[in-house]
Amino acid sequence: GIQVEQSPPDLILQEGANSTLRCNFSDSVNNLQWFHQNPWGQLINLFYIPSGTKQNGRLSATTVATERYSLLYISSSQTTDSGVYFCAVGVISSGGSYIPTFGRGTSLIVHP
Amino acid sequence: DVKVTQSSRYLVKRTGEKVFLECVQDMDHENMFWYRQDPGLGLRLIYFSYDVKMKEKGDIPEGYSVSREKKERFSLILESASTNQTSMYLCASSLLGSRETQYFGPGTRLLVL
Numbered sequence: 001g002i003q004v005e006q007s008p009p010d011l012i013l014q015e016g017a018n019s020t021l022r023c024n025f026s027d028s029v030n031n032l033q034w035f036h037q038n039p040w041g042q043l044i045n046l047f048y049i050p051s052g053t054k055q056n057g058r059l060s061a062t063t064v065a066t067e068r069y070s071l072l073y074i075s076s077s078q079t080t081d082s083g084v085y086f087c088a089v090g091v092i093s094s095g096g097s098y099i100p101t102f103g104r105g106t107s108l109i110v111h112p
Numbered sequence: 113d114v115k116v117t118q119s120s121r122y123l124v125k126r127t128g129e130k131v132f133l134e135c136v137q138d139m140d141h142e143n144m145f146w147y148r149q150d151p152g153l154g155l156r157l158i159y160f161s162y163d164v165k166m167k168e169k170g171d172i173p174e175g176y177s178v179s180r181e182k183k184e185r186f187s188l189i190l191e192s193a194s195t196n197q198t199s200m201y202l203c204a205s206s207l208l209g210s211r212e213t214q215y216f217g218p219g220t221r222l223l224v225l
Binding site for chain 1: 202
């Protein structure tokens with residue numbers, strides 16, 4: 001199956017710093033999503049971005065599908081950005097269903 | 113807003129017990145998923161369903177079964193719980209199709225003693 005690798009696995013920042021998280025994937029995909037999991041376990045979808053660039057406030061994401069990677073940028077980080085960031089890529093199963101595969105995540109801690 | 117709810121936030125069971133985890137979504141989504149999350153391993157797909165009574169195995173279906181009798185409800189069943197099934201279980205739903213985002217429930221932390 002498709003392989004999804006995220007880097008770095010862990011990241012510690014001071015409040016106000018910027019960061020870049022990376023997601024590499026091993027095959028062509030129909031779908032790519034970025035999620036944030038807060039310290040209480042809830043996953044929230046940040047971006048649906050199979051290609052191109054999107055921005056939402058201090059967060060932005062870029063996917064270069066031809067080179068099989070995506071980047072998530074966090075600017076002016078805040079303590080509320082702490083948590084785990086997951087990349088999930090989707091392929092179509094043999095039965096014709098869309099199956100998302102998750103990376104292992106980047107754990108981010110932002111200190112005040 | 114899409115709402116995905118799970119029957120319990122925390123659950124403690126004994127080895128050998130039959131365990132039911134339930135998930136309900138209120139947005140008429142065709143797809144529903146069950147994942148387990150373990151430290152350092154990310155989310156691994158156990159089963160998913162794309163329609164009532166339809167299911168497909170994910171990456172780690174051993175020791176689990178599922179039931180989807182109604183579109184809004186997807187149940188995960190541990191037939192005989194074992195300690196290695198102690199984990200965080202996450203349910204998600206999405207519309208049918210490859211261009212749809214997933215919406216997650218709050219998760220159930222299961223401890224099997």
